[in-house]
Amino acid sequence: ACGGPELTKSADGRTALRVGIIPTIDAAPLYLGVSEGIFAKHGLDVSVHVADSGAALIPAAIKQENQIGYANVISDFQAAEQGLDIKLIHNCCGTGSDPAKDVSRVLVKPDGPIRSVDDLAHANLAVNSLHNIGEVSIKMALEKRGVDVSGIRFTPMPYSDMNDALKRGDVDAIWQVEPNVQAALAAGFTPLISNFVEARPEATLGYYLTSGAFAKQNPEVVKAFSDALDEANRFATEHPDKAREAVVTNLKFNPEIVSTANLPTYPQGLDRASAQEYATYAVRFGAVEKAPNLDELFWSGPGN
Amino acid sequence: MTAVHAARTARPGWQLAAGTVVILLVLEEVLTRTGVLPADYFPPVSQIGAALLPELAGAQLWTQVGQTLQGWFVALLLATALAVPLGLLLGTVWWVRGLTRPIVEFLRPVPSVALIPLVVLALGTGKQSELFLATFAAFWQLLVATTAGAGAVDRVTAETARCYGLTRVQTLRWVALPSALPYLMTGIRVASATSLILVVTTEILIGVPGLGAQISLTRAGGSPDLMYAYIIVTGLLGWLINIGLTAGERRLLHWDAANRDDANRDAANRGSR
Amino acid sequence: MNRRTLSALLGVVGAVATVAIWWLATENSTSVYFPPLSRILETAWEHWLSAEGRADIAASIGNLLSGLAIGVVLGIVVGVALGQVPLLHRALSPSIEFVRAIPATALLPFAMMLFGLGTEMKVFLIALGCVWPVLLNALDGTRSLEPTLRDTASVYGITGVRRQLNIVLPSAAPRIASGIRVAIPLSLILTVTSEMVGSHQGIGFVIVDAQNTFRITDMWSGVLLLGVLGFALTWLFGLAEKLLLPWEKRAERAL
Amino acid sequence: MLEVTNIAKEFPTRTGTARVVDDVSFTVGEREFFTIVGPSGAGKTTVLRCLTGLAKPTEGSVRFNGKEVTGPPPEFAVVFQDYARSLMAWFTVRRNVELPLRNLGLSAAERRQRVDTALAQVGLAEAGSKYPWQLSGGMQQRVAIARAIAYRPQVLIMDEPFASVDAQTRADLEDLLLRVRDETDLALVFVTHDVDEAVYLSDRVAILSRSPSRIDEIVPIDLPAERDQIGTKELPEFARLRAHVFSRIRVMVNSTEPASAH
Amino acid sequence: MLEVTNIAKEFPTRTGTARVVDDVSFTVGEREFFTIVGPSGAGKTTVLRCLTGLAKPTEGSVRFNGKEVTGPPPEFAVVFQDYARSLMAWFTVRRNVELPLRNLGLSAAERRQRVDTALAQVGLAEAGSKYPWQLSGGMQQRVAIARAIAYRPQVLIMDEPFASVDAQTRADLEDLLLRVRDETDLALVFVTHDVDEAVYLSDRVAILSRSPSRIDEIVPIDLPAERDQIGTKELPEFARLRAHVFSRIRVMVNSTEPASAH
Ligand SMILES: Nc1ncnc2c1ncn2[C@@H]1O[C@H](COP(=O)(O)OP(=O)(O)OP(=O)(O)O)[C@@H](O)[C@H]1O
Ligand SMILES: Nc1ncnc2c1ncn2[C@@H]1O[C@H](COP(=O)(O)OP(=O)(O)OP(=O)(O)O)[C@@H](O)[C@H]1O
Ligand SMILES: [Mg+2]
Ligand SMILES: [Mg+2]
DSSP states (O other), X not given: OOSOOOOOBOTTSOEEEEEEEOSSGGGHHHHHHHHTTHHHHTTEEEEEEEOSOHHHHHHHHHTTSSSEEEEEHHHHHHHHHTTXXXXXXXXXXXXXXXXXXXSEEEEEOTTSSXXXXXXXXXXXXXXSSTTSHXXXXXXXXXXXXXXXXXXXXXXXXXXXXXXXXXXXXXXXXXXXXXXXXXXXXXXXXXXXXXHHHHHOTTOEEEEEEEEHHHHHHOHHHHHHHHHHHHHHHHHHHHOHHHHHHHHHHHHOOOHHHHHHSOOOBOOOSOOOHHHHHHHHHHXXXXXXXXXXXXXXXXXXXXXX | OHHHXXXXXXXXXXXXXXXXXXXXXXXXXXXXXXXXXXXXXXXXXXXXXXXXXXXXXXXXHHHHHHHHHHHHHHHHXXXXXHHHHHHHHHHHOHHHHHHHHHHHHHHTTOOHHHHHHHHHHHHOSSHHHHHHHHXXXXXXXHHHHHHHHHHTOOHHHHHHHHHTTOOHHHHIIIIIHHHHHHHHHHHHHHHHHHHHHHHHHHHHHHOOSSHHHHHHHHHHTTOHHHHHHHHHHHHHHHHHHHHHHHHHHHHHTTTSGGGOHHHHHHHHHHHTO | OXXXXXXXXXXXXXXXXXXXXXXXXXXXXXXXXXXXXXXXXXXXXXHHHSHHHHHHHHHHHHHHHHHHHHHHHHHHHHXXXXXXXXXXXXXXXXXXXXXXXXXXXXXXXXXXXXXXTSHHHHHHHHHHHHHHHHHXXXXXXXXXXXXXXXXXXXXXXXXXXXXXXXXIHHHHHHHHHHHHHHHHHHHHHHHHHHTTSSOSSSHHHHXXXXXXXXXXXXXXXXXXXXXXXXXXXXHHHHHHHHHHOXXXXXXXXXX | OEEEEEEEEEEEETTEEEEXXXXXXXXXXXXXXXXXXXXXXXXXXXXXXXXXXXXXXXXXXXXXXXXXXXXXXTTEEEEOSSHHHHSXXXXXXXXXXXXXXXXXXXXXXXXXXXXXXXXXXXXXXXXXXXXXXXXXXXXXXXXXXXXXXHHOOXXXXXXXXXXXXXXXXXXXXXXXXXXXXXXXXXXXXXXXXXXXXXHHXXXXXXEEOSSSEEEEEEEEOOSOXXXXXXXXXXXXXXHXXXXXXXXXXXXXXXXXXXXXXX | OEEEEEEEEEEEETXXXXXXXXXXXXXXXXXXEEEEEOOTTSSHHHHHHHHTTSSOOSEEEEEXXXXXXXXXXXXXXXXXXXXXXXXXXXXXXXXXXXXXXXXXXXXXHHHHHHHHHHHHHTTOTTOTTSOGGGSOHHHHHHHHHHHHHHHOOSEEEEESXXXXXXXXXXXXXXXXXXXXXXXHTOEEEEEOSOHHHHHHHOSEEEEEOSSSEEEEEEEEOOSOSSOOTTXXXXXXXXXXXXXXXXXXXXXXXXXXXXXXXX
């Protein structure tokens, strides 16, 4: 994409910025950044745009329709591998090191065919999309536990349908993320592994991104966004209740479920180390063919 | 004549329809309450209704309804405006039809959903994309209907037009179009649902504001009651739209055998004997 | 040369011209989203002719044909019935219109609830989508049955199944055919939709997977295949129509 | 056998209802050839439609063998004025004629034989395998007649059945009708614009007034039962009846309507 | 003015082609009233279709004012045998009659006036706002006639235009045609099954043989130019011509076809 549309300024001189996101708890800092005036402080007038499909967010960022987009780490690799010109500019969300606080679980029916982690080796496991972060992180976690992952079958379906499918026995196990984990637990399912934490603790799982062209033309805007997010992420980490409230008001999340849900971490800066590890496994499990060049994929600051 | 008469015959039908709907609703309630249908993911109507009520009172729902309706309407209008003249042309000029047939048949099965990334890239994530995808899908359906209808002109009627020196355009307007109209109106009712469905689907997938975006949000947020409430609003919208279309159709096609009041009344008399 | 062969020839010309334009327009394209046609064709050739590709096609076609067949038969039967029993029509039409307006994606959970994840669920979704154009056309076609013909049937006591087969169906046939023409591409589209969930195989699965992993050329090759299939199905239907509705040829196109 | 008592028929219009048939009563006896004549637009077709139960009279009643007619009785056959539209374009001529016979419990051979006979009788022996749209107007009309005859009804109702055939064929078909009547004890209700034909064929001729129509007069045709195209038409009584019917129609046509006013 | 030279028409059939018209030639002069009669199925409608350029003769040619006819010339108007289908169900009677006038460069007032006149002439002054399917058969046929007359063609081609109207109205319409011919220098090509009508109206009557048809004879009608329903029909010459035409048709009908064989 060459050139791209001009940035507009709002009345008080702030730069208007559209940020695309998928409707998850991961979006909380973004909303808080708006409502708490953090973006405004950094000269940005951010509007949040929600889309169900990540497949639409990256083209929108490339077209600079949404100047900033979001995708998880594996999708980022896949987009880059196909030659899409994206730059990762800031951590969105990640995982801590306490398995109990993981936002993600693999769950099974208590009376189902899968009773133990080892049984997962031959499970039919529901994930939201194949060849993606669920599949990769689960395989990573299981390998670290010494389970042979070659026999697992993954079945794609929307998160919202998984509990039902498991209950009916269409699948043997499901991979859920918050807040659906809470609903799954409430339905009486047994969690087996906390795959994000177990795959790699303290990892960044998703990044804010922009098109290479935009990053090149508007380094100071990207910098301002990145700085603002540092603050927003910190704020969200410090005020988990406000983070929960933000997704309830903005994304219509069910307050009961959200109140008990684990929150992801909202890490500072732009973490490359965990991406490196994910890249290795992504190649190994066939999500991408070759490891991405992280130097190119990651934005290296306004100096560049 | 038609309107008065329609009102008169519509009344008993209305009660019947309402009765059927009530029966179906009660059935759903009973089935979910008794656990024949899994209630936690397919909530009973009373629960959906309870979730819907506060929404009905708020302004937000109506804004979303308005946005979806607007998308539906503009897309259907665009599709009609494009498909009808083209369909008349294809239906009446054999060589144009021959020339374009493979391309038309090739393009028709292209799924709009697969086009989403391309459309987003070309048109962005705004209303334009929604309109494009909905128009694209509705267009082909209307084109088929119009082409078939224009091809079904009675031979004698067409020859009459030729004999009295009607120009090509006049023949299209006064002969081919009215002849195609019964087909076209059916096509419009098919395409109307398609347009609505695609508007809602793009709203779900790329987050254009409207009912679909709400469905997507409530689904992600783990509130199936609310999600079904929005789905039901979508269905109701489709139903209301159809009432409007059917009424319009009766006026427009009052001359068609299907709507000739007397003939129908006699037929009904015979049917009920 | 008669008009039909000429028309077919023109079609070839049109198709070749379109392909040529597409080819030339994208030949030097560097856009990831709009790859050169030559590359799409190459990818299509490689994938769809491989054993895996053929298995994908076979899986999809099986679902598609079953769904389409069920949809068409159901559409004709219900449409013809509603068209002749006004009471039934009035009673059911709100419920029908309601269901009709709900997107297939929103119906997925319902379909899964009824049928689980298997083939039945996909066939159900495809049939549910295809039934509407056929149903509405059959309904309207039946309703506008030529009054003199209707009278003829009742005078000569042509009733019941005989009436349906000899009078109602043939006269609604052109409309029903136009409904089926709409249903065919719809069945392809719904095949894709239905394979978004719970599938490991199929054309739709390949397209959606390619889309999710940004393999746009693969996605194009899937779209291309759908186009080819749609064309082939419509063509086959045209042949069947000619066999089933031979009297239609009298309409040697009046205008 | 067939009693029509004070029937009236109204059609809904934009502004209310139009009374098309005002008050028509007559009876048709066994084996009777009953003809209705009247100005164009008088309501003849409408009366026939009520008679067969295809339309419901707004007032009055129609009884066949004492039973109220609410739909076409199986004993009736009808040749419609709009004959072209009463044929099924998707069936051959044979199939069109044969279709009504399927309910009569006949063997295939019997059906075939009846169809062949009827087609030969109307002079279409060779057109059996054609489609209706491959036939001339008059031939289509004769297919409709053949269909009615092959059905062997008790009451045959015909609405201008010979409008599109040439004079010679018409005479042949007229005689065919008379012969069929004699052979099968048929009653006929017949509408025609040809006064000669009406008088030649009928036992009684009813003259309908302009719409809203009433029966102006029912003329008994006291000609010898044995009719023949030359002999009967030369009888002075024939000429008298013919002149009488014709003059009544003229009065009806000119009564209030400015036909061909200029 | 109108020259038909050795036209033949074949239709494709399952087994090859059927020759329906074998060899027909005639010319129609200015202001001439030219009538074609012949057995049902002879090919009259087919000849008319070739004449108007609606169908292409397999052999031979049709020329109008020296120019080959390949499509309906704007100077022609046609009343189709299948009149009901030639009316547009979606337009009122007025609109049906007015439609062809739109291309004649008339003002709205002139158009309205022409439509009113034509409808009054055929006795349908009051039916203007009805739809064709609300009319009786004869009324529909008269709408088709009104449409042709309002168009004021140079050549008027009519295929059994009075088949569905009563005797009195028919006579009125016949005289209307003659008057219009005299007033507007119209030429007419007319098909009828009514021999009296053919002789009464025509300058020449062409008798068509059975299909594959040829012209059996063209009979010049040497009756005084001023025709009138009573006087003309009482002339001995009228009776002679009538008998002659009738006997020719009888010969044609009975020639090979076993009409009403039993
Ligand atoms: N569906 C209808 N709606 C309104 N008026 C109608 C309808 N059908 C018939 N009429 C009117 O009823 C009158 C009688 O019609 P009908 O067809 O019975 O006449 P008819 O005697 O058969 O005439 P014809 O000899 O011309 O066939 C006509 O004036 C016609 O306009
Ligand atoms: N489309 C067609 N295909 C095959 N045969 C046809 C077709 N149209 C007409 N014919 C045949 O041509 C012959 C003449 O038909 P045409 O309609 O010209 O007769 P006609 O003289 O007008 O008869 P009528 O007085 O009954 O109207 C008929 O035998 C008919 O079967
Ligand atoms: Mg009538
Ligand atoms: Mg003819």
